[in-house]
Amino acid sequence: MAELLVTGGVVVTLDARRRIIRDGAVAIRDGRIVAVGKATALAPQFPTAERIEAADHIVLPGFIDTHQHATQMLAKGLADDCTFWQWCYERIFPYDAALSEEDVYWGALLHGLELVRSGITCFADPGGPHPEAVARAVAEVGHRAVLSLHTWDRSPADRPLPEAVRSPSPAAALAATRRFMDAWDGQAGGRIRVSAAVRTLTNASPELLRAMLALARERDTIVQLHAAVSDSHNQWVQAETGRTPIRYLASLDALSDRWLLAHCARIDDEEVQLLARAGAKVAHCPGSSLHSAYGAVAQGKIPELLAAGVTVALGCDAVASNNRIDMFQEMFLLAGGQKDARRDGVIFPAEQALEMATRAGASALLAADQLGSLEVGKRADLVLVDARAPALTPLYDFALVPGLVYCASKHDVATVIIDGRVVLRDRRFPHLDEARILAEVRARAQALIERLALPVASRWPWE
Ligand SMILES: [Zn+2]
Structure with missing residues (x-):
């Protein structure tokens, strides 16, 4: 004992x-x-x-990071200062397609180091390629995760997804998710859970959304989804469906308490009420919104969501879109961002920010009876x-x-x-060779950037 x-x-x-x-x-x-x-x-x-x-x-x-991409670790610096569409289609989707399983594994080890050093003991990963490699790394580092396989089946001709990452059909996405769940849910002494996931509303068919929601109900878990991320994201959904993202989900009769919706940066008051009635959870990511111009800080509905009773937790998002993993900074940006946006110094006390980084995170992951407080x-x-x-x-x-x-x-x-x-222990990992992990990630990142040949260059001359 x-x-x-x-x-x-x-x-x-x-x-x-x-x-x-x-x-x-x-x-x-x-x-x-x-x-x-x-x-x-x-x-x-x-x-x-x-x-x-x-x-x-x-x-x-321990802090609970409810939106955190373990697979994007080698993308640190690949997608700074660009538009939403450049971020997706010129940088990160090609990056996703180029990753090997071992790239993901070593990146996820580094991810674990960064999370733990930030006091984050549990994270929810909305999915990326090779999630089994993330699971291996989480088992080894010793932290806790709700992992998922990203699924996305809509690839319009004018904005096609790379073949290597897209789901061929909702049925195939469902089968692959079930395989990942069967292999990893409950592993590492229960530290690893597996949820359902749809990568983003812009690339998902109604069939895929419904299938993943049904799976989440069957397995008593959540569905992780990027929704209402930015104006550009919303415009795509509106052009395709005639509705804003949250109204679109509601129109499919698919809004539910199973959703963990990342960002919800651009929603209106009626959508706040739709989310509240459904019991959906929101992962607010202020750092990534500031880095990538999503509008969640300046125009987000955080006070309104909280007033309506919605569980709003925090996410550092990814090193390709924040680019820091620091829950202390995220709490500062949450409280400070809301106070600045509303020009109201008392609207968001620090205690509420700490609650959102802990207790609310546990609720968002349906783990309030297990995590989020010292009890x-x-x-x-x-x-x-x-x-x-x-x-x-x-x-x-x-x-x-x-x-x-x-x-x-x-x-x-x-x-x-x-x-x-x-x-x-005292800033050292007793069971991990941190120097070796860093060296391996540097070498893999160098090889990756050479084979990716992205349209990026230093804005200042190198000599
Ligand atoms: Zn994300």
């Missing part, structure tokens, strides 16, 4: 009362939280547990933030949560425990 006692830190529980415990402790047995309280009270109850000293640290539940019975996913870091000095009690949202960054994450296992 493996026991851990994380002791002596300030424990930000995110429990029902949102307690913050000074000189707190979290006891873990077999990957699950078995006690949360004062260190002095817990120490005698767990005398033989391995102790993780957390004095001078803030102990948080007895939940899986033991914990992040220890260095409270002695310069960025967090001084740190007043009343400013603790605002400090995490407005001052801290991923560089302040010291130790990460996932499923009761210390995956990052």
